Every structure is written in structure tokens, then in C-alpha cells.
Amino acid sequence: MFHFGWGICFFGGVENAGAGYARFLQSFWQSLSFCTVFFYNFARICCFWHLCYIIIVNVWENVLFRAFSPVLCIGKGTMSEKEKILIADDSAMNRAILTEMLGDGYEILEAENGCQAVSIMQTNVDIDLLLDIMMPEMDGFDVLAMMNKYHWIDDIPVIMISAENASSYVERAYDLGATDYISRPFDMAVVRRRVINTLMLYAKQKRLVRLVAEQVYEKEKSSSTMINILSHIVEFRNGESGLHVLHIQTATDILLRTLVRKNDKYNLNAADISLISTASALHDIGKINIPASILNKPGKLTKEEFDTMKTHTTTGAEILDKLPFQQESPLVKTAYAICRWHHERWDGRGYPDGLKGEDIPIAAQVVAMADVYDALTSERCYKKAFGHDKAMEMILNGECGQFNPLLLECLTDAGARLHAELSLASSGGSRRNYLAEAQHISEVLLHEKSLPGQDHILRTLSVLRTKANFFAENARCVQFDYNEATGLVRFSPWAVEHMQVPEELHLPDEADQSSFAIADIDRIRTALRATTVDRPHAELSMLLPIDGELRWHHVSLCALWSDEIPPLYIGAVGQANPV
Amino acid sequence: MTLQEFYARVGGDYNATLSRLPSEALVKKFILKYPGDPSFAQLKDALAAQDWELAFRASHTLKGVAQNLGMDRLYKAAAALCDAVRGPKPLEDESLWPPVLAAHEEVLAAIREL
Numbered sequence: 094m095f096h097f098g099w100g101i102c103f104f105g106g107v108e109n110a111g112a113g114y115a116r117f118l119q120s121f122w123q124s125l126s127f128c129t130v131f132f133y134n135f136a137r138i139c140c141f142w143h144l145c146y147i148i149i150v151n152v153w154e155n156v157l158f159r160a161f162s163p164v165l166c167i168g169k170g171t172m173s174e175k176e177k178i179l180i181a182d183d184s185a186m187n188r189a190i191l192t193e194m195l196g197d198g199y200e201i202l203e204a205e206n207g208c209q210a211v212s213i214m215q216t217n218v219d220i221d222l223l224l225d226i227m228m229p230e231m232d233g234f235d236v237l238a239m240m241n242k243y244h245w246i247d248d249i250p251v252i253m254i255s256a257e258n259a260s261s262y263v264e265r266a267y268d269l270g271a272t273d274y275i276s277r278p279f280d281m282a283v284v285r286r287r288v289i290n291t292l293m294l295y296a297k298q299k300r301l302v303r304l305v306a307e308q309v310y311e312k313e314k315s316s317s318t319m320i321n322i323l324s325h326i327v328e329f330r331n332g333e334s335g336l337h338v339l340h341i342q343t344a345t346d347i348l349l350r351t352l353v354r355k356n357d358k359y360n361l362n363a364a365d366i367s368l369i370s371t372a373s374a375l376h377d378i379g380k381i382n383i384p385a386s387i388l389n390k391p392g393k394l395t396k397e398e399f400d401t402m403k404t405h406t407t408t409g410a411e412i413l414d415k416l417p418f419q420q421e422s423p424l425v426k427t428a429y430a431i432c433r434w435h436h437e438r439w440d441g442r443g444y445p446d447g448l449k450g451e452d453i454p455i456a457a458q459v460v461a462m463a464d465v466y467d468a469l470t471s472e473r474c475y476k477k478a479f480g481h482d483k484a485m486e487m488i489l490n491g492e493c494g495q496f497n498p499l500l501l502e503c504l505t506d507a508g509a510r511l512h513a514e515l516s517l518a519s520s521g522g523s524r525r526n527y528l529a530e531a532q533h534i535s536e537v538l539l540h541e542k543s544l545p546g547q548d549h550i551l552r553t554l555s556v557l558r559t560k561a562n563f564f565a566e567n568a569r570c571v572q573f574d575y576n577e578a579t580g581l582v583r584f585s586p587w588a589v590e591h592m593q594v595p596e597e598l599h600l601p602d603e604a605d606q607s608s609f610a611i612a613d614i615d616r617i618r619t620a621l622r623a624t625t626v627d628r629p630h631a632e633l634s635m636l637l638p639i640d641g642e643l644r645w646h647h648v649s650l651c652a653l654w655s656d657e658i659p660p661l662y663i664g665a666v667g668q669a670n671p672v
Numbered sequence: 673m674t675l676q677e678f679y680a681r682v683g684g685d686y687n688a689t690l691s692r693l694p695s696e697a698l699v700k701k702f703i704l705k706y707p708g709d710p711s712f713a714q715l716k717d718a719l720a721a722q723d724w725e726l727a728f729r730a731s732h733t734l735k736g737v738a739q740n741l742g743m744d745r746l747y748k749a750a751a752a753l754c755d756a757v758r759g760p761k762p763l764e765d766e767s768l769w770p771p772v773l774a775a776h777e778e779v780l781a782a783i784r785e786l
Contacts, residue, residue, distance in 0.1 A: 183729075183733060184709070184733045185710075186737045187733075187736060187740065189702065193693075194693070227729050256735060256736040256739065257732075277736055277739050277740060278692060278739045278740045279693075280691070280692040281694060282694075
């Protein structure tokens with residue numbers, strides 16, 4: 094670019110001397126400034142993306158990983174095996190003596206006063222504390238109080254090392270959650286033994302807690318998956334992608350969390366939030382009774398049609414009410430409230446019962462708002478999708494009915510996050526992908542005992558599908574994908590174009606419809622049969638017709654096996670490259 | 673001067689200290705660190721400035737250090753002073769300070785000869 098500019102300048106300069114010199118200078122500065130601006134912006138963009146990358150990696154490492162690792166049941170503990178011990182004492186001498194006494198088996202961190210101790214504990218949760226009482230700025234009792242406030246006291250054992258032995262001090266320390274008291278003067282054997290014993294006790298507790306958490310998580314996952322599948326079945330009919338259910342759950346969860354942070358008058362804890370989010374998946378089950386002609390009508394509904402549509406609230410409530418079991422379960426009760434009243438509005442002008450204000454259960458209020466937001470920002474058969482800002486504007490202006498002012502505040506606060514998380518859930522792929530996934534999950538349910546984890550798997554599946562499609566579309570060779578269960582062979586677009594094969598071929602009955610010789614198909618089949626789980630690859634050479642002429646190709650095959658015991662042959666993929 | 677003599681001079685129990693910090697090298701190492709310990713200087717300044725809160729904390733720390741190192745005379749003197757300003761309240765009995773000073777000087781002198 095720069096040279097191009099120079100070239101122009103020189104050319105201009107050589108042609109006309111005098112006046113050309115002025116023009117030469119002008120062009121020179123223009124190209125120079127253009128280049129500078131171009132590279133400057135390029136550097137800025139690179140820096141920006143680099144910064145984003147750094148931020149994302151840091152957020153993952155420090156926040157998300159730590160938050161999710163108890164749930165994912167993986168930890169970083171195996172990296173450095175030494176236990177960390179924090180010694181908080183204002184006397185350097187004491188810290189030195191204790192460090193020496195504990196020996197090399199531990200990683201020692203030091204704090205001179207309570208504030209330092211607290212800040213160290215904020216970044217290191219996997220730690221044990223030896224705490225003095227007499228310290229400047231923040232004494233031992235204040236540290237204990239802080240640990241109680243943040244609930245670190247549950248995970249961090251505290252051994253008091255103060256010289257104060259008056260029973261009032263000891264009692265107070267124990268009341269605040271101290272695990273043990275080492276009196277002075279320090280005896281090395283005693284110090285070591287006490288620390289080891291306390292650490293072992295806490296390690297056992299942590300392991301038990303983790304085991305229980307794992308079990309609870311698995312149970313929650315299963316029931317959540319079931320509910321989602323059932324609601325997908327309903328959504329099928331009205332042509333909405335399964336995304337709607339996912340969006341409502343995500344949006345309800347975000348709004349509820351924002352709500353409890355703002356105001357605790359609704360008295361919701363984490364379990365309640367989880368329950369309401371799960372129950373929200375059932376909000377439109379009443380639509381099963383609405384004729385498809387109304388559900389999928391591309392235009393505005395007539396009055397009669399709208400009245401019919403309105404009955405989905407009462408129908409859903411009736412379905413839940415007539416359940417012959419589990420009437421009293423909190424999930425059913427919450428789902429009933431959500432189903433029946435998720436179209437009520439704050440001013441009483443909603444349907445079906447015209448409830449007003451706080452008469453509407455908070456669960457229904459939140460789902461109502463989530464439903465409206467998602468309806469506005471998604472494509473429907475009767476409207477296009479609106480942007481996030483337009484949707485927010487419409488809701489806040491009351492164009493979709495009146496909502497609880499507190500909830501409107503929550504919506505404003507959580508707006509950016511709603512937009513980010515809901516669009517993340519949408520970016521998976523086309524509508525067809527989600528129907529296919531719902532089908533896949535139902536099949537798996539029927540044939541296997543274990544239920545796959547829901548959101549994560551759905552999203553991963555759609556990402557993988559997008560990747561696979563991209564590579565298949567861009568491949569410049571013959572690729573095929575065979576599914577043993579259905580007997581279908583799918584060919585890559587390039588193969589379809591250059592090899593005279595249909596996009597999908599059903600074996601064995603349609604085998605003669607392609608230009609693949611029957612003998613070749615049999616050779617492939619034999620090669621695949623010869624593979625095992627440990628050695629799934631096979632290689633063949635064969636003549637294939639490309640653009641009308643036969644050419645030798647090297648065919649690589651990979652058999653696909655399932656995860657069961659014993660593994661089942663489920664299909665194969667293959668690629669043919671010309672030699 | 674051996675460690676045993678050191679302890680005899682400063683009025684401490686050599687055997688007891690050795691049972692708590694099993695290695696002689698360790699005991700010596702920490703005793704040699706004592707001159708660098710700021711708690712005595714802090715206590716002196718606090719009393720001069722009549723900052724009773726600081727005096728209490730400094731005397732408490734000094735008491736702890738002395739106790740850990742087995743220097744009993746210093747420990748007892750510092751403990752007495754510490755209790756006198758506990759509250760914190762102003763030091764009424766001025767006679768509590770000289771024993772602390774004396775014991776401290778004694779220890780420093782003994783360390784120089786170690």
C-alpha cells in the first residue's frame with residue numbers, strides 16, 4: 094500500500110516538474126497518512142481482540158472455573174500437593190518460629206495483620222489459618238467475624254495461636270468458629286500434630302460434601318432434562334425452535350437472580366430460583382390443545398381465534414391440576430401458577446383471571462416478562478425478530494402490558510446480560526438442527542437408561558454440527574457419512590457435484606442408483622466389518638468416477654462405535670483422495 | 673558462651689526450651705534473631721508517647737516472643753507490664769518498666785557473647 098503510494102507520487106513527480114512537486118508532496122502526505130491510519134487501526138483492533146482474549150481467559154480461570162469446579166467435580170488441587178497454611182501474626186519472630194516448626198511439608202503464607210490475612214484468603218480458598226488475636230488494624234476476632242460473614246469459616250480451619258489464654262478469649266474464639274487453640278509457648282511436636290489432625294478432618298469433610306453435591310447435581314440434571322424434553326414436544330407443533338424453552342428458562346433465572354439481589358421481600362433462595370426456572374419450561378403446555386391452524390397463523394388473529402388461544406393458560410393449569418399424583422409437590426404447584434397466570438398483567442388487564450398487582454405469584458410475573466422479551470426478540474410465524482433495544486423500549490413503555498415496577502427495574506439492570514446469554518443460546522444453528530436434536534434425545538431416552546445432560550449437550554451438539562457442516566461444505570474431495578441404524582449414506586456437496594451421487598443414498602436398496610460400483614460398496618463394507626473398537630481405521634484403493642472419468646483414489650475409512658458395553662457399530666465416515 | 677550458660681544468665685529454662693524446639697541450632701537461630709525484633713523498641717516508644725493501646729500490644733508481643741524463646745525473666749517482666757496496661761489503661765505503677773528494660777539489656781549482652 095505504501096509502495097503503491099510512492100509509485101503514484103514518483104510517477105506524478107516525474108511527469109510534471111514544478112507544479113508537480115507540490116502535487117507530489119500532497120500525494121505523499123496523503124498516502125502516508127492513509128497508511129498510518131490504516132496500520133494504527135489495525136493495531137488497535139488486534140489489541141482489542143487480544144485484550145478480549147486475555148479478559149476471557151482470566152474470567153474463566155478465576156471466576157467461572159472456581160465457581161463451577163465444585164459442580165464439575167474437578168479441581169486444581171492436584172497441581173501442587175502441598176497444603177497451604179496462612180500464619181497471621183504481627184510478630185515476625187513468631188511467624189518465623191511457626192514456619193520453622195511446621196517444616197517443609199507445607200506452603201506457608203504470611204500476614205502481618207487481619208487485613209492482609211483477609212485479602213490472602215480472598216484469593217486462596219484452599220488454605221488453613223493459624224491466627225493470632227493481637228494484631229494491629231484488624232485483630233483476630235474481626236478476622237473470624239469476616240470469615241463468618243463470607244462463610245469461609247465452613248471451609249477454612251482456624252487454629253488460634255494467641256498468647257491470651259483467658260477463658261473469655263478462648264470462649265469467644267470458639268464461638269466464632271475457631272477449630273482449635275494452641276497455647277504458648279509453642280511446642281513443635283504439638284503444633285505439627287494439631288495442624289495435621291485439623292487438616293485431615295477438614296479434608297474428609299470436603300470429600301463428603303463433594304460426593305453429596307455430585308449426587309444432587311446428577312439428580313437435578315435428570316429431572317431437568319425430562320421436563321425440557323416434554324416441553325419440546327409441545328413446542329414442536331407451533332414451529333418454534335426448542336430455543337424458546339431454553340430462552341425462557343435462562344431469562345427467568347437471570348431475572349430472578351437480579352430480583353433477589355435487589356430486594357428480599359419475595360423471600361426466594363437458590364433452591365426456589367432453580368425450581369421456578371425448571372417449572373418455567375412447562376408454561377405453554379396448554380398449547381397442545383390449540384389447533385395448529387391458529388398456532389401457526391402468519392397474520393393477526395381474529396377475536397375468536399384469540400379467545401381460543403387464550404385458553405392455553407387454563408388448559409395448561411387444568412392438565413397440571415388433574416395429575417393423578419404429586420399434587421402437593423412444589424414443582425407442580427409452581428408450574429400450575431406459571432401456566433395459569435403467565436399472561437396476567439400488573440394492572441389487572443391480563444388473562445385468564447384478571448389478577449392484579451401482588452395477587453399474581455412472583456413466579457408467574459417473572460415468566461410473563463421473560464415470555465414477552467423472548468417473543469419480541471425471536472422470529473415467529475406472525476412477526477420478524479426485533480432487536481434487543483427495541484424490545485426493551487417496548488416493554489418499558491408498557492406496549493406489551495403493564496408489569497411490576499420492581500421487575501421493570503430488574504429488566505433494565507439485567508438487560509445486557511439477558512441479551513448476551515439469549516443470543517448465545519441462539520447461535521447454534523438452524524431450526525432443523527433443534528428438531529433433530531429433540532428427536533435424537535428422545536431416541537436416546539427410549540434406548541438407553543442414562544439421560545444426557547440437557548443444555549450443555551444441546552449446545553455442544555449444535556456447535557459440533559456447525560463445525561462438521563462447515564468442513565463438509567468446504568471439502569474438495571469425496572466425503573461420506575454412513576449411519577448403520579438408518580442405512581443412509583450422506584455425501585459431501587463436492588462429491589454430489591463431481592461424482593454423480595445423490596446427496597443421500599439408502600443402502601442397500603438404492604445402491605445401483607449411484608455411480609459407485611456395487612463391488613466397491615461391498616469392499617468398503619467388508620473393510621469396515623473387519624475393524625474393531627481399538628482399530629477403527631481402514632484403507633482401500635479404488636477407481637472412482639470424477640467428472641466423468643475414472644481415477645484411482647485412496648479411500649480412508651473410520652468405523653464409529655457407541656459407548657456402551659459391549660460397543661455397537663453405529664456407522665462410519667470416509668474420505669477419498671485422488672492419488 | 674554455650675546455650676546452657678546463656679539461659680542460666682538470662683534466667684530461663686534451657687531444658688524446657690529444648691524440648692519444645694528440639695534442635696539446638698534452631699533455638700540458637702531464633703535467639704540470634706531477637707535483637708532484630710521490633711517489639712521492645714515499640715514498647716519503649718509507646719510508653720514515652722503514652723500510647724496505651726500500642727503499649728499493650730507491644731508488651732503482649734514481647735511477652736509472647738520471650739515466652740517462646742524461654743527467656744523467663746524477660747517474659748515475667750513483660751507480662752506484668754502487659755497486665756498493667758490491659759484495657760488499655762494508663763500505666764500507673766512506673767516501677768514495672770525498669771525490670772523489663774533490665775531484662776532486655778541482659779539478654780542483648782548475653783547474645784553478644786554467644
